[in-house]
């Protein structure tokens with residue numbers, strides 16, 4: 001029986017690691033012995049997470065910090081190149097970086113600009129980075145974990161493009177699972193409902209608005225609480241590890257029962 005969640009000698013690259021789910025994932029995987037490569041645009045926030053990774057590392061490893069704006073294809077290429085230059089391998093790619101939007105109704109005056117922006121950051125960037133990473137993942141018979149959303153399954157009010165992009169991430173996951181399975185690479189995705197991360201503050205929500213939203217979400221969720229970034233990080237650890245060795249092409253709904261609740265409503 002192999003050692004559960006053993007990331008010894010594994011190099012794990014996590015996008016969007018300067019905040020929220022990506023940060024929690026980087027810290028969790030560092031604690032499980034992984035060599036993490038963390039990336040984001042905000043250098044100060046990324047460095048703060050690196051310090052937490054280093055502190056939690058059971059192997060005394062130092063996270064590699066790479067500042068990158070994945071909207072630039074050259075940054076995606078550099079991110080992979082720097083990882084390979086430093087460690088010579090990539091075992092796990094966690095495609096997590098994304099933006100949320102609540103202004104993409106088809107009738108919005110700026111609908112086309114929002115479409116281009118969200119599709120670029122949330123879908124194209126994942127495709128591009130995966131394209132650059134796959135040759136290395138084939139060598140290690142590695143794994144890809146995409147962070148999608150329950151909005152891949154059901155539309156969210158005023159976030160048409162976000163939902164479309166997430167839906168495509170699920171299809172990317174399933175298609176890649178077919179393409180890369182014979183080469184030993186597994187590809188899965190996690191579909192969280194609302195998770196308590198800084199995304200809502202980044203988006204301009206006040207503390208009062210957030211508190212009200214979390215109270216509503218808790219009431220409508222059978223498990224009576226919103227999700228936390230650590231809930232998602234634990235699911236990433238499962239898909240990234242050999243514990244999920246027969247799982248590929250999976251979309252894991254991680255929602256505390258929210259989507260099936262009779263009180264479910266996205267608004």
Ligand SMILES: NC(=O)c1ccc[n+]([C@@H]2O[C@H](COP(=O)([O-])OP(=O)(O)OC[C@H]3O[C@@H](n4cnc5c(N)ncnc54)[C@H](OP(=O)(O)O)[C@@H]3O)[C@@H](O)[C@H]2O)c1
Nearest residue numbers: 016018019020021040041042069070097098194195197199
């Ligand atoms: N929170 C939720 O309720 C929820 C629910 C379902 C799914 N999700 C998904 O979970 C993932 C993480 O969300 P979160 O809540 O943790 O969000 P978050 O706290 O806002 O973090 C987003 C991360 O993405 C990075 N990022 C955004 N655009 C980027 C770009 N162009 N280049 C490089 N990095 C970029 C940000 O980097 P900088 O800050 O350094 O710019 C940040 O590290 C996303 O895919 C999101 O769609 C979240």
